[in-house]
Amino acid sequence: MSSRRGSDQPPPRRILRTQTAGNLGEPILDSEVVPSSLVEIAPILRVANEVESSNPRVAYLCRFYAFGKAHRLDPTSSGRGVRQFKTALLQRLERENETTLAGRGAKSDAREMQRFYQDFYKKYIQDLQNAADKHDRAQLTKAYQTASVLFEVLKAIAMSIETLQVHTKVEEKKQLCKPYNILPLDPDSENQAIMRFPEIQARVSALRNIRGLPWPKDHQKKVNEDILDWLQAMFGFQKDNVENQREHLILLLANVHIIQFPKPDQQPKLDDRALTEVMKKLFKNYKRWCKYLDRKSSLWLPTIQQEVQQRKLLYMGLYLLIWGEASNLRFMPECLCYIYHHMAFELYGMLDGRTSPMTGEPVKPVYGGDDEAFVKKVVTPIYETIAKEAKRRKGKAKHSQWRNYDDLNEYFWSVNCFRLGWPMRADADFFCQPLEKLRADKKFVCCSFRLYVSCFLVF
Numbered sequence: 001m002s003s004r005r006g007s008d009q010p011p012p013r014r015i016l017r018t019q020t021a022g023n024l025g026e027p028i029l030d031s032e033v034v035p036s037s038l039v040e041i042a043p044i045l046r047v048a049n050e051v052e053s054s055n056p057r058v059a060y061l062c063r064f065y066a067f068g069k070a071h072r073l074d075p076t077s078s079g080r081g082v083r084q085f086k087t088a089l090l091q092r093l094e095r096e097n098e099t100t101l102a103g104r105g106a107k108s109d110a111r112e113m114q115r116f117y118q119d120f121y122k123k124y125i126q127d128l129q130n131a132a133d134k135h136d137r138a139q140l141t142k143a144y145q146t147a148s149v150l151f152e153v154l155k156a157i158a159m160s161i162e163t164l165q166v167h168t169k170v171e172e173k174k175q176l177c178k179p180y181n182i183l184p185l186d187p188d189s190e191n192q193a194i195m196r197f198p199e200i201q202a203r204v205s206a207l208r209n210i211r212g213l214p215w216p217k218d219h220q221k222k223v224n225e226d227i228l229d230w231l232q233a234m235f236g237f238q239k240d241n242v243e244n245q246r247e248h249l250i251l252l253l254a255n256v257h258i259i260q261f262p263k264p265d266q267q268p269k270l271d272d273r274a275l276t277e278v279m280k281k282l283f284k285n286y287k288r289w290c291k292y293l294d295r296k297s298s299l300w301l302p303t304i305q306q307e308v309q310q311r312k313l314l315y316m317g318l319y320l321l322i323w324g325e326a327s328n329l330r331f332m333p334e335c336l337c338y339i340y341h342h343m344a345f346e347l348y349g350m351l352d353g354r355t356s357p358m359t360g361e362p363v364k365p366v367y368g369g370d371d372e373a374f375v376k377k378v379v380t381p382i383y384e385t386i387a388k389e390a391k392r393r394k395g396k397a398k399h400s401q402w403r404n405y406d407d408l409n410e411y412f413w414s415v416n417c418f419r420l421g422w423p424m425r426a427d428a429d430f431f432c433q434p435l436e437k438l439r440a441d442k443k444f445v446c447c448s449f450r451l452y453v454s455c456f457l458v459f
Contacts, residue, residue, distance in 0.1 A: 034070075037079035041066040047149040051116070057100040058116045058150075061109055064093055065153045113154045120147060183247045187223060199254040207250065207317075209310050214350060214362065216369060227310070228317050234350065235343065235365050236373025237321045245320040249313075252278050275312045282319055289337040293415050298344035302351075311351070318347055325375050329382060331405045334412035339378060342422040366423045381424065385431055 034042050044066040052059035067089050070082070077083040106112040125147060128140040178185075184192050185204065194200065207226040219233055228249075232242045257274040283299060290297045299315055301308050322340055329335055349363035367377045389403045411417055411430050420428045 035079050035081040035085055037074050037082060038070045041069050044149055047146050055116050057104045057112055060096050060100040061113055062153050065156050110157050113157055117150045117154050181247055183250060199257045203250045203253045206309060227313050231317055231321055234369045236369045238325060238372050238375060241321060241324040245324050249317055249320055279312055279316060282316055285333055286337045289334055298341050298348060300348050325379055329379060332409035334409050338412045338417055
């Protein structure tokens with residue numbers, strides 16, 4: 001009796017908009033089975049199913065828009081079945097993205113959506129409007145609803161692309177409008193009061209003379225590139241250091257220029273005397289160091305007069321960039337002279353077009369132009385040596401068992417410092433710990449004394 005009553009009962013119906021489909025989109029109704037809190041996206045999924053046979057990419061875009069709208073309606077997925085529904089829809093989107101993208105006819109999703117919307121209007125809505133049969137009113141109503149959904153998706157895609165373009169422009173302006181200390185050097189600030197001074201304009205223009213400089217092959221050009229940008233690309237200085245030293249160098253030259261020509265009406269736009277004066281002050285200690293060690297300076301100027309100004313700015317910019325990232329190494333001026341001596345020689349080789357005798361390729365910095373290469377490969381090893389020496393002191397150790405700044409800097413007072421090499425050898429005396437060396441010397445002395453005593457007793 002009970003079995004017969006059970007056989008007379010109809011099969012259970014699928015409850016629309018209240019359950020979550022396990023595999024979205026297989027039957028048409030499955031895409032409309034959405035949680036009750038997301039009922040607004042059901043028409044979008046229905047349209048996606050309708051247009052999928054004619055244009056899979058448009059169907060994908062409709063489902064993608066539905067997924068975004070579902071997330072806005074319930075961002076925390078707290079509704080009943082919302083999390084499972086989002087997961088299933090996202091899995092389908094990931095699965096269909098590449099296949100539908102390959103079959104897209106237009107260059108962009110916005111154009112594909114726009115073309116499909118116009119074709120839908122011409123082929124369906126206009127034909128139904130011109131039909132004489134009044135029974136097509138239901139189909140016309142359905143076509144209007146579909147067109148409304150398609151336009152909603154099209155508007156969302158077009159607005160997102162337009163927003164992306166606007167955001168791209170904002171990012172470009174953001175890169176140009178960088179923080180500054182005194183001089184706003186971005187293109188939009190050329191009319192600022194401080195940038196109108198002729199001595200400032202002359203130095204900025206001189207720094208932007210990058211004619212003849214060999215840029216790396218993979219370098220991406222920027223607006224208003226200058227000499228310091230080239231030094232950063234070749235030697236790997238830090239970005240913020242370049243920004244600071246650019247202002248530093250411009251203001252140094254401008255101040256010296258104003259001192260030499262205090263009257264504005266007598267100031268020439270370009271004058272080499274300011275460059276010569278600043279170079280003389282910057283490289284005073286370096287030239288003394290070269291003379292003391294009987295070494296030729298790496299400051300070699302070209303014979304062509306037009307290139308002299310550019311070369312001087314390159315030498316001064318390189319020195320300031322090294323000094324800017326030296327940190328505590330600034331307490332070791334002769335150490336900085338050693339570093340600058342080799343890097344300035346590399347700079348001269350690159351500008352002179354020299355080639356490596358080993359590879360036959362143009363000369364490049366030995367530490368390369370990788371991002372932040374200078375601070376990582378030059379400053380850090382020396383600083384780590386200083387830090388280790390400071391740990392050896394421990395407040396009680398004798399001075400003979402550890403080295404302070406003066407002791408480490410004294411290493412560069414002798415021509416023996418060139419044994420350190422370039423690139424610097426990790427096993428050089430400079431990086432060795434004095435305590436270990438002292439123990440080795442003591443062990444050698446003890447062995448020698450024992451050998452001497454044994455020989456004396458034999459004889």
